[in-house]
Amino acid sequence: MTEHRYGLGDRGPAVAEIRTKLVQLGILPPTEESTESAVDAVFDQRVDQAVRQFQQQRGLTAHGVVDSETYRVLEEARWRLGDRLLSYIAGHLLIGDDVGTLQRRLLELGFEIDRVDGVYGPKTEHAVKEFQRSVGAPSDGTCGPATFKALARLSPIVTGGRADALRESERVHRSGPRLPGKVVVIDPGHGGADRGCSANGLSEAEIAFDLASRIEGRLAATGVRVFLTRGRDASPDEATRARFANETNADLVVSLHVDEHPNPQAGGVATYFYGTAGSDDDMRSTLGERFAGLVQREIVARTDLRDCHTHAKTWDLLRYTQMPTVRVELGYVSNPGDASRISDPGFRDVVAEAIVVAVQRVYLPPDMDTPTGVLQLGELIR
Ligand SMILES: [Zn+2]
Secondary structure (H helix, E strand, O other): OOOOOOOOEOOHHHHHHHHHHHOOOOOOOOOOOOOOOHHHOEEOOOHHHHHHHHHHHOOOOOOOOOOOOHHHHHHHHHHOOOOOOEEOOOOOOOEHHHHHHHHHHHOOOOOOOOOOOEOOOOOHHHHHHHHHHHHHOOOOOOOHHHHHHHHOOOOOOOOOOOOOOOOOOOHHHOOOOOOOOEEEEEEEOOOOOEEEOOOOOOOOHHHHHHHHHHHHHHHHHOOOOEOOOOOOOOOOOOOHHHHHHHHHHOEEEEEEEEEEEEOOOOOOEEEEEEEEOOOOOEOOOOHHHHHHHHHHHHHHHHOOOEEEEEEEEHHHHHHHOOOEEEHHHEEEEEHHHHHHOOOOOOOOHHHHHHHHHHHHHOOOOOOOOOOOOOOOOOOOOO
16 A cells, blocks of 8 residues: 655645644634635645644654654544544554543543553453443443443542553562563564665664664573564564564563664664653653663663654554553664764674663662663673
């Protein structure tokens, strides 16, 4: 399937539909001339601005182009709680802002939701059933008018603090600092026919796979069970990779990429975790943020890559994985300095060690944690 992309200067019915969605969301002011036919609808400067604003709110890359990902998130954003029946459908999960509102509401009422992600999965269904039972309604796990009404009637018991954040860190605390028995999924980006970024003789798919193997060896030596999302020549899509991580019941996921840019000066390492930077709709994985911060700081402390910091994003892999996931963009292959570092096997070893140390530090209680850049592999807790 070819991907449709709409941006500045495009026109036609699809642009009209995009504009309507932006108007409904209150991001784009309605146009005066409502007589304009859909064929003449133009993707003008104002639409471009509105799309960028929407992308920024939603943790997408703010490039102003409506690609399939932005289109999907636009589609999800239009649902308000009560607009449609909500239920768990295996293989065809309902996704939307209404599901996010439902999850937040259930959390406030003290029901167990791992993460407010807007996806109606089995855990959300379970929480809905518990809720229905608690109000003496038939517990079918389907949210219809009666359930919406019951939800609206009850006032929250959790005030202040974030219940899902507490629950996430509680689980880490319970699992203890020892590494053996933990499961980590390593996700080398791209692969197969998809080579990813390439410049200065480097291919992203190959770098990612090589780095994954180096991390795999080191983690396995500490007793961690390690799984890779792909073989050398395969290229599963992001949702398939996320499903794989969920099925292995991984504790953590590390996704490996490198970046490129037309400007050869652009360089450095950045890490990403699940979340949006929005104000009141603040959906984020607190532990994912902490893990990403640890990976970022350990790499920056042990290498001379420029620090491009840690950022919240809603990319598919970050969103659909049920555990803390970090995506590392390890330098720019288009930057001669970064490229020569990345092609050095010694450098890749240092990065692999930095990531393994970050995994350990997720599980160290504050009184056992060490300063960044000093923990050695031999000191990891077996
Ligand atoms: Zn990539």
